[in-house]
Amino acid sequence: MTLTTLPRALRDVLLLLARVGLGAVFLAHGLQKFLSYGMAATTESFAAMGVPAPGLSAWVAALVETVGGVALIFGVLTPVFALLLAAEMIGALLIVHLPFGIWVTENGYELVLALAAGALALAAAGAGRFSVDGVLATRPAAQAEPARESVTAGR
Template sequence: MTTSTSSATSIQQGSPSRLRSWPASPAIAMLVLRIAVGAVFIAHGAQKVFVYGFAGTSGSFAEMGVPLASIAGPLVGLLELLGGALLVIGLATRVVALALAADMAIASILVHLPFGIFAAEGGYELTLALAATAIALVFAGAGRFSIDGVVTQGR
C-alpha cells in the first residue's frame, strides 16, 4: 500500500478536518447546547410554576426533605423557567448557568443521590447531566450566536 507524500505530510502535521476548521462550528455548538438545555429547564420550571403551582411544588419539596421548601419551591420553579429562557436567548448566560448548576447539584445531593444514577428509579442522571452542561456554559459562555455574544463583540 502506498500513500502520497502530501497526504502523509498533512497527516503528520496534524492538519484539521474541514469541520474543525469551519469558523462557526464552536458558536453553533454553543447555540445548540443552550437551546436544548434551556428547553429542558423551561419545561421543568413551567411544570413547577404552572402545573403544580407554587403550593404544590413547595409541598413536594417538603415531602422530599428539601429545607425551606416554601421558599425553595417557588424560587427553583422561577429559576428554571426564567433561567432556561435566558439560556435559550443567551443573556447573562454565565451567571444564569452558575445558578442552574447549583440548583441541579443541590437537587442531586438532597433528593436524587440515595436512588442511584438511573432517573427511572429517581436517580441523579438527569440532574448530573444538566449540572455538567450548565458548568460547561459557565466556563465557555454563550457563544457568538447569543445576546451575550452580540454585546461583547461591540466592545
C-alpha cells in the same frame, strides 16, 4: 480536537444548540412547577422529599429554572445563569436524588447530574456569537452610547 480548535462558526452553532436545548429543558421544568403542578403542590412535593424551607425552595427553583432557561435560550448573562442552574441541580442531587442511585427511573440523579454538567460547560465556554452576550461583546465602541460631557467640562 478541542472546542477551541473547532472552526469558529461551528463552535458558535454548537454552543447555540447546547444553550437552546439545555435552556428549553430548564424552562419546561420551571413552567411545570408554576403551571402544571402549581406552587402549592410543588411546595408539598419539596416538603415530602425533605427539601429545606420547601416553600421558599420551591419558588426559588421554579424561578431559577424559568428565568435561567430563557436566559440560556437567548444567551443572556450565560455564565451567571448557567452557574445558578448548575448550583440548583447540584443541590437537588445532594438533597433529593443521591440516595436513590443514578437511574432517573428510580428517582436517581442522572438527569440532574447531566443538567448540572451541561450548565457548567456553558458557564465555562460562554454563549458564543449567536447570543445576546455575543452581540454585546462584539459591539464596536463607536456604536456604544457616547459618554456624556460633564457640566463642568470646558470651564
